[in-house]
Amino acid sequence: MRAAGAAARERGATVWLTGLPSAGKTTLARAVAERLATTGHRVEVLDGDEIRRCLSQELGFSREDRHTNVQRIGFVAELLARNGVKVLVPVIAPYADSRDAVRRRHEANGTTYLEVHVATPVEVCSVRDVKGLYARQAAGELTGLTGVDDPYEEPTAPDLRIRTEGRPVADTAAGLHRFLVERGLA
Numbered sequence: 001m002r003a004a005g006a007a008a009r010e011r012g013a014t015v016w017l018t019g020l021p022s023a024g025k026t027t028l029a030r031a032v033a034e035r036l037a038t039t040g041h042r043v044e045v046l047d048g049d050e051i052r053r054c055l056s057q058e059l060g061f062s063r064e065d066r067h068t069n070v071q072r073i074g075f076v077a078e079l080l081a082r083n084g085v086k087v088l089v090p091v092i093a094p095y096a097d098s099r100d101a102v103r104r105r106h107e108a109n110g111t112t113y114l115e116v117h118v119a120t121p122v123e124v125c126s127v128r129d130v131k132g133l134y135a136r137q138a139a140g141e142l143t144g145l146t147g148v149d150d151p152y153e154e155p156t157a158p159d160l161r162i163r164t165e166g167r168p169v170a171d172t173a174a175g176l177h178r179f180l181v182e183r184g185l186a
């Protein structure tokens with residue numbers, strides 16, 4: 001048991017949490033990152049907003065810009081994961097071909113990549129509306145909001161799908177952690 005835990009701590013991986021704004025990506029990524037860190041894992045969270053401030057400042061939310069953003073994040077994640085870090089990526093990544101390109105980059109380098117769909121219906125996300133984006137879209141102050149008037153291509157075969165509606169954060173976070181244990185990563 002102890003040996004398995006030690007091996008899991010050495011393994012890097014990218015865990016990409018894709019889903020709509022306010023789906024729960026960041027909440028789940030941070031909860032699991034904290035749990036991993038306290039049990040001796042090396043962990044990074046590549047937060048979408050932070051990346052846009054630091055690495056993707058010039059990019060907007062067109063299809064092309066979102067693709068570029070996702071490829072940049074995929075590049076950084078793979079570098080870290082290749083070097084033994086658990087990389088949690090709570091980034092919308094609305095297009096299947098962008099996500100597939102990130103997976104292929106990982107596979108080409110023999111680096112573990114797991115796609116987690118945080119599957120929260122838009123009706124629930126728009127009530128949560130953590131950053132007020134749904135309200136701004138409804139008021140006509142913003143266009144091109146993912147899941148409302150911009151596409152979100154749901155993953156058809158994610159490694160894990162998490163439903164958050166009506167479930168406490170602790171439950172869904174525990175589910176994600178359990179999945180990482182099953183994959184020999186926690």
Ligand SMILES: Nc1ncnc2c1ncn2[C@@H]1O[C@H](COP(=O)(O)OS(=O)(=O)O)[C@@H](OP(=O)(O)O)[C@H]1O
Pocket residue numbers: 020021022025026048049052061065066067069070090091092093094131133143144145146150
């Ligand atoms: N038009 C539009 N559509 C979607 N999201 C928007 C938009 N404008 C701003 N935001 C906020 O930008 C946050 C980061 O987006 P991402 O980099 O994760 O998106 S993407 O993968 O490049 O599409 C994203 O963060 P999350 O809410 O954490 O998902 C949004 O809050």
Ligand SMILES: Nc1ncnc2c1ncn2[C@@H]1O[C@H](COP(=O)(O)OP(=O)(O)O)[C@@H](O)[C@H]1O
Pocket residue numbers: 019020021022023024025026027028090128130163164165166167168169170172173
């Ligand atoms: N089971 C759950 N898992 C994750 N978040 C949840 C859950 N239930 C309610 N929430 C709430 O939903 C909101 C999700 O916000 P956030 O994690 O910032 O979303 P995202 O990063 O996808 O935009 C938070 O306020 C969080 O507390």
